[in-house]
Amino acid sequence: SQCCMFADVVPPQNYTIQHTMLPFDKAMEDCSPGVLTTLATEQQAAEILRLISMSVPPQRQLTFWVGLRKAKSECVVLDLPLRGFRWTEDGSQESQVDRWLGDPQKTCTTTRCAALQVEFNQSVVTKWGLLAVPCKNSYKFIYKNTTEPAAPGLGSGTTLGSRSIQVTCWSGIQLQLHCWGNPAVWRFLDDSPANLTAICQLCAGGFQKDAFGNCVDVDECSPGNSCRFTCLNTLGSYRCVCSDENGKHYDEGSAACADTETDNNSLLSGILVPVLVVVAVLVLLVVVVVVAVKCCLKKRSKTRSEKMLMKNKDG
Incomplete structure (x- = not known):
């Protein structure tokens, strides 16, 4: 990386201006392990503006990338200080500074990056603020040096x-x-x-x-739950319910569920008894048919035997 070759002034916090014009993603990569600067506090903003006024030749207007971006899947929220953007350093949306030169266009489907635009009168900053711009634009950028994080002291x-x-x-x-x-x-x-x-x-x-x-x-309604009717998983808990004919839910211990259980038992009895009667009748009919067939076969066999006996006597 050649991030430090163009450093003009390094005030407290080790901020540096990089004069090469780059797209946002390339600017992030070019100074690793440094990060594009934040402007989360009034003190940071003052230090950045002081660095700019001391480091660049007198110009009317300059634009710099800072570490602020909105992901493609996130929405612009005009009520928030960062308008739904997040600091790339830590992913937070915290900021004491709410200074935009114009509100970002509302979108929930497009990636947008933020740039710091500064206007001068000779070397004096007269106007500054954030702009939401396409990340493919190329600007100078401001970064601060960081060190690799220590291993977390957890357990x-x-x-x-x-x-x-x-x-x-x-x-x-x-x-x-x-x-x-x-x-x-x-x-x-x-x-x-x-x-x-x-x-x-x-x-x-x-x-x-x-x-x-x-x-x-946790899905308490996984197989093996203790509900007698239906288990409904809720956030952090669950409910055992029954349903009426209209699909309305009642807690399992309610009178409505007791009535439902009684109705279900009555319905089961009302269906089971006729079925048992039909089965019994069918079994009886089968027995009668089997007995009748057996008797017929036995009688036919007896008649045949008698005829053969008479024939033998006549011979």
Whole structure:
């Protein structure tokens, strides 16, 4: 990486201006392990503006990439300070600074990146703010140096490689993390950033940890549940219910379910008794037919024997 070749001034926090014009993704890659800067606090914004005014030749207007992006699947939310964008450093939407030169166009299907636009009067900053622009645009960018994160101090850890670790929480939950990306942070196997303050916290009743450290609902209605009628899985719990003819649900212990059970028993009895009667009649008919056939065969055999005996006497 040649990120530091164009450094003009390095104020506190180790911010650097990179003068090469690059698209957003390339700008992120070009300064690894550094990250595109945030503007999450008033102090950060003041330091960045001071760096710009000290580092660039007098110009009327300049635009820089900062580490702010909206994913394709996320929506622009005009009520939020970052308008639904997230800092690429940690994935957060926290910001004390709410300064846009124009609201981003509402979309939930397009990736957008944010750039810092600054206007000058000689070397004095007269106007500045964020702009939502296509990520393929090319601008200068501002980054800050970072160091690779230390292994999380949660329970015990087993090193799986130079940038991977198996974390065993005190509760016995095991989670695999790897250090990857720009910015280089600890991530789960799906590459989502790991919240190291929460991944080992116990889940509330009815929830359990998944492979990514998230508390997900337990399906209490899996085979073997204790419901007499129907089991409905709910968030963190479940309900045993019965249904009437209109599909309305009632709790299993309610009078409606008792009536339903009685009705079901009555219906079963009403069906079972006629079936048993029909079966009995059929069995009886079969017995009568078998007996009748047997008697006929026996009588025919006796008649045949008598005829043969008389024939022998006449001969």
